[in-house]
Amino acid sequence: MPEQLAFTIEVFLNGLMAGVLYALVALGFVLIYKASGIFNFAQGVMALFAAMTLYGIMNGQVPFAHLINAIFGTDIHYFGWSIPAFLSIILTIGVMILLAWMVQRYIFRYLVGQEPIILFMATIGLAYFLEGVGDLMWGSDIKTLDVGLPQGINVAIDEATFGWFGYGFFIDNLDIVASVVAALLVIGLVMFAQYTKQGRAMRAVADDHQAALSVGVSLNFIWILVWSLAGFVALVAGIMWGAKSGVQFSLSLIALKALPVLMLGGFTSIPGAIVGGLIIGVGEKLFEFLIGAPYLGGATENWFAYMLALVFLVFRPQGLFGEKIIERV
Amino acid sequence: MLYREAGDFSTTYSEDSQTFPIKFDRWRYYAVLFVAIFVIPFMINDYWVNSIFMPFLIYAIAAIGLNILVGYCGQVSLGTGGFMAVGAYACYKLMTAFPEVSMFIHVLLAGGITAAVGVLFGLPSLRIKGFYLAVATLAAQFFLVWLFNRVSWFYNYSASGQINAPERDTFGILITGPNTEAWATYMFCLIFTIFSAVVARNLTRGSVGRQWMAIRDMDIAAEIIGVNPLKAKLTAFAVSSFFVGISGALFFAVYLGAVEVGEAFGITKSFLVLFMIIIGGLGSIFGSFAGAAFLVLLPVLLKVIGVDWLGWPTDIVAHLNLVIVGGLIVVFLIAEPHGLAQLWRVAKEKLRLWPFPH
Numbered sequence: 001m002p003e004q005l006a007f008t009i010e011v012f013l014n015g016l017m018a019g020v021l022y023a024l025v026a027l028g029f030v031l032i033y034k035a036s037g038i039f040n041f042a043q044g045v046m047a048l049f050a051a052m053t054l055y056g057i058m059n060g061q062v063p064f065a066h067l068i069n070a071i072f073g074t075d076i077h078y079f080g081w082s083i084p085a086f087l088s089i090i091l092t093i094g095v096m097i098l099l100a101w102m103v104q105r106y107i108f109r110y111l112v113g114q115e116p117i118i119l120f121m122a123t124i125g126l127a128y129f130l131e132g133v134g135d136l137m138w139g140s141d142i143k144t145l146d147v148g149l150p151q152g153i154n155v156a157i158d159e160a161t162f163g164w165f166g167y168g169f170f171i172d173n174l175d176i177v178a179s180v181v182a183a184l185l186v187i188g189l190v191m192f193a194q195y196t197k198q199g200r201a202m203r204a205v206a207d208d209h210q211a212a213l214s215v216g217v218s219l220n221f222i223w224i225l226v227w228s229l230a231g232f233v234a235l236v237a238g239i240m241w242g243a244k245s246g247v248q249f250s251l252s253l254i255a256l257k258a259l260p261v262l263m264l265g266g267f268t269s270i271p272g273a274i275v276g277g278l279i280i281g282v283g284e285k286l287f288e289f290l291i292g293a294p295y296l297g298g299a300t301e302n303w304f305a306y307m308l309a310l311v312f313l314v315f316r317p318q319g320l321f322g323e324k325i326i327e328r329v
Numbered sequence: 330m331l332y333r334e335a336g337d338f339s340t341t342y343s344e345d346s347q348t349f350p351i352k353f354d355r356w357r358y359y360a361v362l363f364v365a366i367f368v369i370p371f372m373i374n375d376y377w378v379n380s381i382f383m384p385f386l387i388y389a390i391a392a393i394g395l396n397i398l399v400g401y402c403g404q405v406s407l408g409t410g411g412f413m414a415v416g417a418y419a420c421y422k423l424m425t426a427f428p429e430v431s432m433f434i435h436v437l438l439a440g441g442i443t444a445a446v447g448v449l450f451g452l453p454s455l456r457i458k459g460f461y462l463a464v465a466t467l468a469a470q471f472f473l474v475w476l477f478n479r480v481s482w483f484y485n486y487s488a489s490g491q492i493n494a495p496e497r498d499t500f501g502i503l504i505t506g507p508n509t510e511a512w513a514t515y516m517f518c519l520i521f522t523i524f525s526a527v528v529a530r531n532l533t534r535g536s537v538g539r540q541w542m543a544i545r546d547m548d549i550a551a552e553i554i555g556v557n558p559l560k561a562k563l564t565a566f567a568v569s570s571f572f573v574g575i576s577g578a579l580f581f582a583v584y585l586g587a588v589e590v591g592e593a594f595g596i597t598k599s600f601l602v603l604f605m606i607i608i609g610g611l612g613s614i615f616g617s618f619a620g621a622a623f624l625v626l627l628p629v630l631l632k633v634i635g636v637d638w639l640g641w642p643t644d645i646v647a648h649l650n651l652v653i654v655g656g657l658i659v660v661f662l663i664a665e666p667h668g669l670a671q672l673w674r675v676a677k678e679k680l681r682l683w684p685f686p687h
Contacts, residue, residue: 039460070641110663117405120460121607122662124600129655135648256596259464267460302475306468313457313465327549 010170011289012282017175019281020182021240025258026265026273027186028233033267034206035226038108038119042127044255046096046231049134051238051247053095055145056138057088063137089235096231097224099130104224131252140249145242178240185236186274189229198225206268260309265320272320280305332680348530365519370512378511383584385625386518387576390525392605392617394572399603400611401533402565403545404454408466410598411473412570414590415443416577418483421492424505424582425485431499436521436578443574444567446473451566455559458548470599477590491589494582505582514583521579525572530614532568541565542612573602604654608661610670619669627654 025043032040040046056063060079069075083091107126111119193199204212205222213219241251261280265272284304292300332353339345349355373382391409398406420439423430450469457465477483484492496506503509504517532538540561543551552558581588588594601624609620628650635646665671679686 066642067645070645107659107663114662114666116459118662118666121603122659124603125655125658125662127655128651129659132648132651132653132655136645136652140644140648253596256467259467263461263464296479299475299479303468303471306464306471310453310457310465310468313461314453317457317461 008286008289011285013171014175015282015285016278017171017179017281018285019278020175020179020274021237021244021277022254022257022261022280023274023277024178024182024185024233024237024240025254026261026277027182027189027270028230028237029258029262030265030267030270030273031189031233032226032230035202036108036205036223037116038123039116039267040230041120041123041255042130043230043234043258044252045127045130045134046099046234047238047241047255048247048249048251049099049130049238050092050096050231050235051145051242051251052134052138052143054088054092054235054239055143055242055247057091058083058085061138066139067136089239092235093232096235097228100227100231101224103227104220108223109220127252131249143242143247145239145247172244174240174243178244181236181240182274185233186270189270198222202226257305260305263309263313266318269320275320280308283308332677332683334681348534362523365523366516370516373511373515375511378515379584380629381625382515383518385622386515386522387579387584388602388605388621388625389522389618390579391573391576391602392609392621393525393529393614394569394576395602396606396609396611396613396617397529397533397541397572398565398569400606400613400616401538401545402541402562402569403548404451404562404565405459405463406466406569407463407596407599407603408450408469408473409573409602410594410596411470412443412447412573413577413580413598414473414477414594415446415570416440416574417581417588417594418477418492418590419443419574420578420582421485421494422483424495424497428495428497432497432504432517432582433499435497436575436582439578440571440575443577444571447566447570447573448563451563451570454562454566467596470596474590474594489589491587492581493587494585497582505586507586509583517583518579521575525575526614526618529568529572533614537561537564545612604658606668607658608668610668613668613670615673616668616670619673623669624654 025047028043028046029040032038032043055061060081060083062068062076062079065077103126107122108119111122191199193203201212201217202222202225204215204217205219209219212222237254238247238251241254245251257280258277261273261276263276264279265274265276284301287304288300292304332351334351337350337352339350347355349358369382391413395406395409398404416439419442420435423435423438424432427435450466453465454462478490481487481490484490487493494505496503496508498504499517502513504513533541540551540556541564543554543556544558544561544565548558551561577594581593585593605620605624606617607620608623609618610616631646631650631653632643635641635649636643661668
């Protein structure tokens with residue numbers, strides 16, 4: 001077994017794992033886009049906000065401590081307790097649901113029927129707002145989130161591949177956990193959409209707003225539900241990315257990485273988000289390994305995904321699984 | 330009272346189709362120009378130029394450029410930062426290669442080079458629309474920044490990877506480098522801003538501009554009535570990138586003097602300029618100015634209030650800035666999706682009827 005091939009397989013596997021994480025963010029986009037036609041740019045910041053909130057709750061940080069100290073001249077930072085991870089995750093879900101309600105109540109209720117581009121820009125505004133609020137609430141320092149997920153090299157795979165190829169693969173335990181969680185999440189979401197009353201209502205809204213309204217589905221409730229679900233997905237993504245690379249501003253930029261994923265998969269398809277994520281993850285890792293690092297000076301991961309999406313779109317504008325675009329005057 | 334067209338008779342076609350048909354507007358415009366050219370240069374110092382006037386003028390050019398693409402032609406672009414970087418690096422290469430040539434020519438050429446790059450990245454717009462195009466322009470943003478980071482020819486193999494503007498002049502007056510006069514850099518930027526505004530205004534009300542707007546409103550219908558989408562979209566990309574390139578060149582050479590590409594022309598710059606035209610008003614030249622002024626002044630104002638008066642730490646003020654900008658964008662979109670320019674239009678409409686609105 002040549003060394004080069006073993007390396008390539010390892011890069012391929014790592015790409016798959018990274019792709020799962022992209023797909024996790026992309027999933028949040030698809031949920032909201034399907035149900036309300038809003039392209040939610042704030043998804044990445046929601047992941048950041050969720051991770052920050054989780055960290056803050058776990059460590060008993062006082063919200064807005066920095067601001068309060070500046071205004072009143074006090075010196076408070078912590079409540080002095082720490083809450084177990086499981087409980088904090090539930091509390092954070094509560095915060096995300098509250099956020100979903102507020103977003104619906106104070107922003108998008110007023111923007112029903114506006115053009116998609118206006119809605120998109122509103123979510124950009126929301127992204128900035130949330131980012132500022134998150135920083136004010138919990139501080140902008142880099143935090144390491146630890147909810148007890150296994151990390152580090154997976155010894156079993158390392159040894160097994162060493163036995164087969166004479167070269168041990170480095171695969172992070174965290175990535176394996178993330179893949180399992182993402183798979184469970186997708187199965188859960190599909191089950192929810194197929195077999196529950198609310199799920200069916202959600203699909204009805206996605207299909208046709210007016211028809212759904214006329215059979216008695218509450219649009220308002222469904223949108224809050226969808227934003228809450230997106231908040232939940234954001235939390236999961238935030239936990240995974242936060243454990244991987246720390247809770248910091250760059251977390252919100254992975255939302256941008258999720259965009260080409262969506263474009264490959266199509267904005268309206270949940271399986272598409274997963275497949276798109278895997279293609280992008282594998283593509284950029286392999287490109288960096290085979291062409292970028294040796295010939296182009298490295299760091300091609302910054303742009304490869306976008307270029308791939310661009311070239312791909314020129315040939316298939318609706319993405320892999322997107323609905324065919326039919327335009328009429 | 331003063332603000333109405335009554336008694337202002339046009340006797341020629343050119344008078345009838347002038348930019349400011351109302352006399353009061355026209356005189357106000359001349360007054361603004363007069364103050365900008367003959368009063369401000371004699372009153373300003375380095376602080377005013379560097380913290381308010383130059384960023385305002387330069388961002389106004391970028392906003393006009395982006396407004397042509399997004400507001401007039403309806404092609405959403407998130408690659409402004411990348412195109413500004415093209416302008417900056419083109420200007421740098423020209424400045425170092427031809428030291429004797431006037432800065433005016435360098436900046437204009439930098440705009441031209443950016444226009445060519447813009448057309449290249451505008452080509453996919455013929456197939457891709459809406460959000461898909463917005464993401465496709467992200468490819469331009471990230472690829473260009475990466476290119477200027479990695480290929481050392483662009484920064485003349487300097488060890489730091491930064492580009493520094495050498496001292497260059499125009500008509501014997503220093504424009505770039507550390508020893509410039511406040512009024513000189515101000516005037517240099519002002520000339521380009523006025524030039525951009527006048528050109529953009531006249532393009533957008535001519536046949537090219539009408540083609541852009543037809544494409545924006547409905548591209549298929551526009552195609553049916555005989556607008557060539559290839560020509561309309563690519564000219565929009567070219568003109569837009571030209572202005573954005575000029576602003577990038579000025580931003581680097583005149584304003585900052587030294588630039589690290591990822592920091593100065595990153596994705597946040599693209600969003601900043603986009604916010605300017607959203608807040609100012611899509612499809613309005615005045616809106617580009619209003620938005621640029623708003624987003625340049627707001628952080629300065631907040632800093633003065635928060636840091637200097639209240640004595641808060643700077644990071645809190647920076648975060649508050651984010652909250653306020655984000656909140657304002659949402660409030661604007663809810664209250665007035667067409668931005669400050671629409672408020673201005675409504676105010677003018679009210680003013681014409683004042684004091685007897687019925």
